[in-house]
Amino acid sequence: MKKFIAVLLSIVLLLSVLSGCGSGKSQDGTAPSAPADKTDNGGAKTDTDSGEKTDTDSGEKTDTDSEPAPTNAGTTSPKANADGKVVIRIGMDTVGRLIEGTTPLECNPATYLLYDQIFKTDPWTKKPVSDCLEDWYWEDDLTLIMKLYDDVTFSNGEPATAEDILFSYKSLEDRGSTFTNDMFIDFANSEIRDDHTLAMKFTQSSGQIFYHYISLYDKSWCEAQPDWDDEAFNKPVGSGPYEAAEYVYNDHIVMKLRDDYWNKNAEPCIVDEVYIKQYADVSSMMMALETGEIDLCKGGPSDYSRWMALSEEEREKANYAVTACSGGVTQYISFDFGSFGGLWGDNINLRRAIGYGMDLDAIGVYLNGELLNRRTYGFASPESDYYYDAGHYDYNPEYAKQLLDEAGIDPSTITVKATMMTTDTYKNFAQITQYYLEQMGFKVEYEYADITAALSAWQNPDNSCFNLFYNAIGLTNFDATSSLLNAALARHGWQCIPDEGFREIYARCKSATATDEERVQANHDLQQYIWDNCLAIPISETAGVYAFNKDVLNETMVNAISMSGYYQTKGCIHASDWLH
Amino acid sequence: MLRYIIKRVLWMIPVMLGVLIVVFTITYFTPGDPVRNIVGQFATDEQYAAKAAQLGLDKGYFAQLGTYIWNIVTKFDFGTSFESNLPIKIQLMQRFPVSAQLGLMTVAFGLLFGIPLGLLVATHQYQAADYISTILALIFAAIPGFVLSLVGLIIFAVRLRWLPVGGLESFKSWILPVVTTGLPGIALMLRQTRTNMLEVIRQDYIRTARAKGLAQRTIIRKHAFRNCMIPIVTVVGGQVAFTLSGSLITENIFNIKGLGSYLYSGIVARDYPIINGCVLLIAFIVCVMNLLVDLSYTFIDPRIKAEFVGKSKRPKKVKANVNQGKVA
Numbered sequence: 001m002k003k004f005i006a007v008l009l010s011i012v013l014l015l016s017v018l019s020g021c022g023s024g025k026s027q028d029g030t031a032p033s034a035p036a037d038k039t040d041n042g043g044a045k046t047d048t049d050s051g052e053k054t055d056t057d058s059g060e061k062t063d064t065d066s067e068p069a070p071t072n073a074g075t076t077s078p079k080a081n082a083d084g085k086v087v088i089r090i091g092m093d094t095v096g097r098l099i100e101g102t103t104p105l106e107c108n109p110a111t112y113l114l115y116d117q118i119f120k121t122d123p124w125t126k127k128p129v130s131d132c133l134e135d136w137y138w139e140d141d142l143t144l145i146m147k148l149y150d151d152v153t154f155s156n157g158e159p160a161t162a163e164d165i166l167f168s169y170k171s172l173e174d175r176g177s178t179f180t181n182d183m184f185i186d187f188a189n190s191e192i193r194d195d196h197t198l199a200m201k202f203t204q205s206s207g208q209i210f211y212h213y214i215s216l217y218d219k220s221w222c223e224a225q226p227d228w229d230d231e232a233f234n235k236p237v238g239s240g241p242y243e244a245a246e247y248v249y250n251d252h253i254v255m256k257l258r259d260d261y262w263n264k265n266a267e268p269c270i271v272d273e274v275y276i277k278q279y280a281d282v283s284s285m286m287m288a289l290e291t292g293e294i295d296l297c298k299g300g301p302s303d304y305s306r307w308m309a310l311s312e313e314e315r316e317k318a319n320y321a322v323t324a325c326s327g328g329v330t331q332y333i334s335f336d337f338g339s340f341g342g343l344w345g346d347n348i349n350l351r352r353a354i355g356y357g358m359d360l361d362a363i364g365v366y367l368n369g370e371l372l373n374r375r376t377y378g379f380a381s382p383e384s385d386y387y388y389d390a391g392h393y394d395y396n397p398e399y400a401k402q403l404l405d406e407a408g409i410d411p412s413t414i415t416v417k418a419t420m421m422t423t424d425t426y427k428n429f430a431q432i433t434q435y436y437l438e439q440m441g442f443k444v445e446y447e448y449a450d451i452t453a454a455l456s457a458w459q460n461p462d463n464s465c466f467n468l469f470y471n472a473i474g475l476t477n478f479d480a481t482s483s484l485l486n487a488a489l490a491r492h493g494w495q496c497i498p499d500e501g502f503r504e505i506y507a508r509c510k511s512a513t514a515t516d517e518e519r520v521q522a523n524h525d526l527q528q529y530i531w532d533n534c535l536a537i538p539i540s541e542t543a544g545v546y547a548f549n550k551d552v553l554n555e556t557m558v559n560a561i562s563m564s565g566y567y568q569t570k571g572c573i574h575a576s577d578w579l580h
Numbered sequence: 581m582l583r584y585i586i587k588r589v590l591w592m593i594p595v596m597l598g599v600l601i602v603v604f605t606i607t608y609f610t611p612g613d614p615v616r617n618i619v620g621q622f623a624t625d626e627q628y629a630a631k632a633a634q635l636g637l638d639k640g641y642f643a644q645l646g647t648y649i650w651n652i653v654t655k656f657d658f659g660t661s662f663e664s665n666l667p668i669k670i671q672l673m674q675r676f677p678v679s680a681q682l683g684l685m686t687v688a689f690g691l692l693f694g695i696p697l698g699l700l701v702a703t704h705q706y707q708a709a710d711y712i713s714t715i716l717a718l719i720f721a722a723i724p725g726f727v728l729s730l731v732g733l734i735i736f737a738v739r740l741r742w743l744p745v746g747g748l749e750s751f752k753s754w755i756l757p758v759v760t761t762g763l764p765g766i767a768l769m770l771r772q773t774r775t776n777m778l779e780v781i782r783q784d785y786i787r788t789a790r791a792k793g794l795a796q797r798t799i800i801r802k803h804a805f806r807n808c809m810i811p812i813v814t815v816v817g818g819q820v821a822f823t824l825s826g827s828l829i830t831e832n833i834f835n836i837k838g839l840g841s842y843l844y845s846g847i848v849a850r851d852y853p854i855i856n857g858c859v860l861l862i863a864f865i866v867c868v869m870n871l872l873v874d875l876s877y878t879f880i881d882p883r884i885k886a887e888f889v890g891k892s893k894r895p896k897k898v899k900a901n902v903n904q905g906k907v908a
Contacts, residue, residue, distance in 0.1 A: 181624060249664070251837055279746070280832040280841050283730065287738050288745040453611040 071550040077270050078295075078552050085272040088552065091285040091297035092276055110253050110276055115215030115238035116152065118165060127516070128210035131263075132160065132239060134196075138513060141205045142186075148196040153262040154218045155243045162198040166190055167219035169200075182208040207510050241269050252277045286547060289320050295552045296561075299545035301369060301424075307547075321550050325559050327542030330379045331367065333433075334536040343414070349407035351534040355393035357400030358436040364540035366432045367425055376541045378527045386523035390531030400440060411441035419457040422448050505529055581878070585871070592867045597649075599863040600856065604645055607852045614662050614850045635662060648856070658860070659853035661846075668857040671842060676861065678748070679831070679838035683823030685758045690765030690819065695812065697766070698773025699800060705778065714774075717767040726829040728760040733833070746835030757834045761827055765819050772815045776808035783807075809880045817873030824869070825862040 080086045092109070116131035130136070135147045152160035170187050173180045186201040193199050200209075221237045236244055239262065242255040255274045277294060279285035286303055288294045299322055307315070307322035315321065335344045335351055344350060364375050380386035404411055416437050420426040427448070434444045449457060508514060508522035530536055546558045615632045632638040636647060651657040658668035701710040720728070736743045736756060744753045780786065781804050789799045831841040839858060846854025 181627075249666075279835050280844070281835065284733070284746050284833055284835055287733055290738050291741060291745055293745055449611065 071554065078557070086270055087273040087275065088271050088296060089275040089277065089294040091279050091288055091294040093279060093282060093285065093298075110244075110255060110274075111215050111238075112213070112240070113242040113255050113274060114236050114240045114244060115217070116240050118146075118168060118214045118216055119210045120213050121211065131266075132216050139199065142202045144200045144202070144209065145193075146198045146200060148198075149263070150196060151262050152216070152239050153260070154221070154237050154239045155258060155260075156218065156221060156237045158218055158220065158237075160216060160218070160239055161195050162192045164216055164219045165198045166192065166200070167222070168214055168217045171217060171222065172214065182206060183212070185209070207513070211510070241266065242274065245273075250278060289547050289549065290318075292319060292549060292551075295549040296558070297547055299547045301545065303547060304545045305369070319550055320547055321555065322545060322547045323555050323558055324543045324545050325561075326381060326383075327544045329542045330376055331364070331539040331542055332379070332536045333539065347407055347409065348534050349403040350409055351537075352393075353400040353403040353407075353409075353440065354437075355400075355534060355537045356396045356403065357440040358393075358433065359395040360393055360537070360539050361395070363429070363432050363436075367428050368540060368543065374541055376538050379530070379536075379538055380523060380527075381541060385520045388524040388527040390528045393537055397439065404440075412443070415443040415445050417445045418447075419454050420446050420448050421454045422450050499533065499535070501529055502526075502533075502535060581875075585875070588871045588874070592864070592871075595867055596860065596863055600649065600652075600860055601645065603856055603859045604648065604852075605641075607850075607855050608641055608644070610850070612850045614852060652860075658857035661854055662851045663849050668853050671854075672839070672857055672861055675837060675839050675842050678836060679840060680824050682748070682754075682757060682761075682831075682836065682838060683820065683825075685754065686762045686765060686823045687816065687820050689758050689762035690769050691816065694766040694769025695773050698770045699777060699805065701770070702774045702777035702781065703796065703800065713770060717770045719767075720763045721767040721771070723764075725761055725764055725827065726833060728763055729756070729830055729833045732756045732760045746833075748834075748836055753834075757830055757836060761823065761830050765823075768815060768819070769812065772812055773808065776811050777804060780804045780808045806880060810877055813873055813876050813880065817869050817876075821866045821869035824865050 078086050078088055118132060119128050119130055121127070122129045132148055132152045133146050134149045135145075137145055139145050146162070146165055148160060148162055148165060154160060166187070169180065169183075169185055173185075173187070184202045184204040184206045186203045189201040191199040191201070202209075216239055218237050218239075235247065241258055241261045241263070243258050244253060245256045246252070246254040253276050255276075257269055257272050275294075277288075279288065279297075282300060285294070285297050286299060289297050304322055304324055310318070333354065335354075361375055374382070376382060377389045377392055378387045380388070418430070420430045430446045430448075434446065437444050447457075505522060505526045509519060509526055511519070511522070514522065546561070548554075548558045615628060615635065615637055619628055619631050629638065636644060639647070648659065651659065656669065658672070660667050661671070697713055701713045704710055733745060733756065737745045742752075743756050744750065747753050748757075777800075781800075786799060786804055789803055790796075825839060828840040828844045830836070831838045832844055835841075839861065842854060843858035843862075845851070846858060
């Protein structure tokens with residue numbers, strides 16, 4: 001008996017080992033095999049002006065005996081539940097606190113439902129709009145007149161006044177927020193002209209005030225709380241269309257549509273209740289979606305790959321779906337401009353050689369796999385008017401070598417250093433760029449650190465361990481500056497482009513007074529300038545993965561939520577968000 | 581006994597202090613800048629300095645350590661979270677009961693099945709039940725708990741839809757966390773019970789009891805089991821300490837707002853006050869559990885209890901009058 005069991009266990013062990021054996025990525029600088037390109041777009045979705053996506057991977061329906069899961073496909077609003085209420089349950093990996101703006105960590109998408117935003121960007125027109133201001137205009141270069149609607153009312157019944165506007169901005173500064181850094185607000189000299197009119201003064205001309213989402217706070221209620229850190233703020237008072245029916249910090253929030261929302265002219269919200277639940281583990285969140293506990297969540301590349309690996313029949317039967325949407329942010333390579341008199345800052349040929357010496361198509365596929373939206377040559381989303389194709393870095397190692405020779409640069413004398421985060425994307429980026437750099441003759445020295453240590457390394461002006469940088473952060477505003485977020489700030493070496501020409505054009509892009517045409521032209525000029533001076537090398541547009549309950553939402557709605565650049569909640573509540 | 585307890589409690593102080601210093605030192609010297617993490621990338625130098633001063637992170641190592649220890653000792657203040665600015669104490673008080681409840685249920689689950697199974701297989705050595713149990717115990721002991729948790733979720737929550745994915749709102753939501761965390765515990769207790777019981781039932785006094793005609797059940801219950809309890813209690817104590825301190829991965833997978841997930845969030849965010857506070861609490865739990873385990877020995881083994889008998893109750897030593905040849 002003992003012998004039999006021993007033999008059985010040995011066979012099981014051997015079979016497990018044999019089945020588990022497989023090829024992995026090489027750990028050295030050899031070319032990793034990039035995933036096969038499924039379509040021109042890498043198997044991802046195609047954007048259209050309407051925001052609708054075509055599923056390039058959907059095939060013919062096959063006859064099966066099993067019924068497909070019920071869906072809300074083809075409709076333009078979420079399906080109501082048995083009580084006739086439209087409830088959307090969203091899973092998020094952070095819920096945090098509702099007090100927006102002290103640090104980015106505290107930003108919470110629920111704030112956009114509970115609070116009116118003083119300014120925000122319309123996702124479709126890219127113009128600044130406001131939830132609560134009737135009008136605003138520049139009285140002069142340094143004075144912005146902001147007129148509040150007469151009937152703005154908080155959920156506690158208190159009317160909003162111009163003082164609340166000023167307080168909302170001032171409280172950010174008081175709480176140590178960095179959001180006001182680039183607004184240059186002169187609080188001391190700002191004037192309350194009347195109950196609903198604020199003359200906000202600035203120390204410098206800046207249009208940044210339109211680009212930060214700042215909630216309108218009730219000054220008297222906030223000041224009545226013991227402390228900004230107090231848990232009283234877990235029962236928020238805002239003037240937005242929703243109120244918090246239940247809020248447990250770091251766990252969940254339930255928001256219900258207010259019957260007494262002051263803005264009767266606002267587009268009606270068609271969602272009666274929004275429930276946001278925090279999940280510490282992303283895989284648990286996906287399981288919650290698959291079991292129907294939530295209706296919408298963001299996913300990751302593995303979730304998308306797993307979904308694409310299902311057969312058509314399985315996807316039909318599933319009560320959920322996973323879609324990849326345009327992320328609106330460009331992945332790109334940038335350089336160390338911290339010391340512009342240094343090697344990388346001074347040698348445009350060196351930078352151009354990087355662009356031509358690396359196969360950026362392969363890099364895009366390698367970084368994104370099935371999620372590759374598309375290769376891009378500009379810094380805005382290609383559907384956007386802001387997009388401009390100034391030129392292509394087509395893979396040409398001979399030309400790269402020629403550029404280096406012309407500049408008198410011997411790559412074998414240069415060590416390319418970089419601090420990489422220990423995320424999969426950065427590791428993949430490091431691996432593939434190391435291969436191409438070594439092919440070109442450079443020495444490569446990458447160090448890896450987790451996000452906090454990496455950020456510290458990047459911020460350290462004395463840190464020379466950055467020559468090449470991969471960036472894919474930004475706002476989904478689909479203009480060029482959203483991907484080059486804060487590149488004009490002079491604080492940080494890796495984001496600093498101390499080039500007056502760049503800064504001048506960047507300022508035009510961000511101008512508060514520019515017309516739409518001027519802003520579009522400025523974006524084009526910016527991308528042309530970047531190309532002319534090889535300040536950054538675009539790779540591809542990012543893609544976001546969303547998973548949703550087919551019985552409540554549909555792909556059009558979810559794609560629009562992503563395209564709109566809103567956080568998931570805000571994009572959910574108006575029908576027009578999906579009909580655009 | 582009381583003196584022993586007091587002595588053990590006093591010993592906890594240097595232990596806790598040592599743990600505090602070690603953890604504080606490690607987190608202090610770990611690469612990463614919590615101030616930068618909070619203020620973000622675009623803060624000015626003045627804002628950075630102001631936040632560092634507010635958090636007390638502009639001081640040196642010894643100053644920070646001294647301040648931290650003083651606040652704990654005098655005000656029971658573990659500081660505030662860098663990220664949320666909420667007091668650590670409040671969060672610990674809210675989260676610890678959740679982890680404790682989950683932990684105790686897990687241990688109870690392990691005891692409920694582990695010990696009886698251990699007794700069963702020990703008394704049926706080399707039979708089918710023994711082999712099957714041993715194999716299963718090895719499997720569940722070898723598989724990491726988080727793997728069991730994920731597999732359990734996939735099967736029972738996603739595929740079969742019998743149980744919810746996470747949280748602790750309903751009775752059903754307790755099942756997966758308790759069972760998947762408790763299975764390795766069952767395996768451990770089964771093995772421990774089996775091993776100890778096998779050793780005990782081979783003792784002479786057990787043979788004597790059998791020879792006297794006592795029923796097997798009576799022998800196990802009255803004689804054998806009690807004598808193999810001490811190692812089991814040691815294991816159970818360790819299990820309780822481990823589960824009470826919260827399982828980082830299990831709580832994250834099942835979305836349970838306990839001590840483990842709180843510690844994990846602190847580690848990820850470089851939130852040193854959270855890390856220090858959680859580790860101190862865990863160290864305290866371990867010390868208390870060790871004390872309770874040691875005290876429980878006195879109830880199990882009378883010989884150990886006798887060591888704690890007070891001086892007044894001990895018989896007086898009588899000196900023999902050797903020179904006079906008399907014996908008192």
